Amino acid sequence: MAFLRVKPGGIYVDGTVGLAGHSEAILKASAPDGFLYGFEWDEVSYGLALKRLVPYEGRFRIFRLNFSEAPRVLKEEKVLADGIVLDLGLSSFLIEASGRGFSFRRDEPLDMRMDERLKLRARDLINRLSYPQLVELLRNYGEEPAAKRIAKAIVEARKKKPIETSLELARLVEGVVRRRRSGQHPATLTFQALRIAVNRELENLGKFLAEAPEILKPGGRLAVISFHSLEDRIVKRAFREDPRLEVVTKKPIRPSTEEVRRNPRARSARMRVAERCGL
Ligand SMILES: C[S@@+](CC[C@H](N)C(=O)[O-])C[C@H]1O[C@@H](n2cnc3c(N)ncnc32)[C@H](O)[C@@H]1O
Numbered sequence: 001m002a003f004l005r006v007k008p009g010g011i012y013v014d015g016t017v018g019l020a021g022h023s024e025a026i027l028k029a030s031a032p033d034g035f036l037y038g039f040e041w042d043e044v045s046y047g048l049a050l051k052r053l054v055p056y057e058g059r060f061r062i063f064r065l066n067f068s069e070a071p072r073v074l075k076e077e078k079v080l081a082d083g084i085v086l087d088l089g090l091s092s093f094l095i096e097a098s099g100r101g102f103s104f105r106r107d108e109p110l111d112m113r114m115d116e117r118l119k120l121r122a123r124d125l126i127n128r129l130s131y132p133q134l135v136e137l138l139r140n141y142g143e144e145p146a147a148k149r150i151a152k153a154i155v156e157a158r159k160k161k162p163i164e165t166s167l168e169l170a171r172l173v174e175g176v177v178r179r180r181r182s183g184q185h186p187a188t189l190t191f192q193a194l195r196i197a198v199n200r201e202l203e204n205l206g207k208f209l210a211e212a213p214e215i216l217k218p219g220g221r222l223a224v225i226s227f228h229s230l231e232d233r234i235v236k237r238a239f240r241e242d243p244r245l246e247v248v249t250k251k252p253i254r255p256s257t258e259e260v261r262r263n264p265r266a267r268s269a270r271m272r273v274a275e276r277c278g279l
Pocket of ligand 1: 008015016017020022039040041042065066067068087088089091092114
């Protein structure tokens with residue numbers, strides 16, 4: 001809230017509403033007359049967010065759309081924002097309660113679509129991609145050092161029967177990758193890669209960042225919280241190279257030890273903030 005300089009009467013965009021934690025904080029800090037445009041593509045989260053925001057009726061609109069559509073929507077609405085926030089990736093709700101196979105600790109169908117209107121599921125990629133395509137996916141979206149070994153194991157296993165569940169995939173990866181020194185589960189990067197590919201996460205982020213400055217007021221701020229280095233690199237470069245933006249955070253903001261203790265999922269979060277140059 002402090003980096004976005006949320007103030008009464010301001011116009012804000014939350015591109016990743018989730019269960020509306022940030023949206024609610026923005027509506028509170030911009031009371032009595034601030035306005036929020038929200039974007040959330042998962043149907044269940046969208047419904048829960050609308051319920052949570054009932055007390056702020058009349059001060060927000062939430063669209064069940066990809067945030068890459070936000071610049072188009074705001075242009076159609078003929079408004080410019082004072083602040084935009086993106087809090088990328090999965091919510092705890094999607095990991096723990098959606099039943100879509102995001103976690104290697106649960107036995108669920110290998111789906112991984114955050115938006116169930118998307119066509120391809122994780123099981124389609126796992127069972128249909130060729131060996132070189134699997135290697136490329138694991139390298140490009142997971143930076144997985146054991147990409148070849150994992151791809152080979154997948155191709156061998158699916159000759160016998162298709163790989164259908166998150167636990168089947170996790171076991172298969174555990175069979176060929178040793179526990180990592182970092183303490184990371186052997187299947188972490190495989191799951192990350194699949195999820196990014198299914199949801200076209202890097203493409204969405206790139207498209208959004210290229211257009212976001214067009215919907216910011218001069219002096220308006222854009223804050224992006226990312227959870228892995230692939231995303232963070234895209235944000236860092238976009239902020240640095242866009243002449244319409246000035247970087248506010250020379251180094252990314254990291255959570256305090258206290259915050260990580262309270263919320264271990266915050267441990268890899270990095271927030272970068274940029275400001276729309278005034279002209
Ligand atoms: C980390 S959570 C956000 C949590 C939120 N800040 C809160 O306070 O509850 C990310 C959310 O963004 C959504 N999301 C991710 N990528 C999206 C995209 N391209 N378009 C729209 N929503 C997206 C996910 O479905 C998820 O609910």
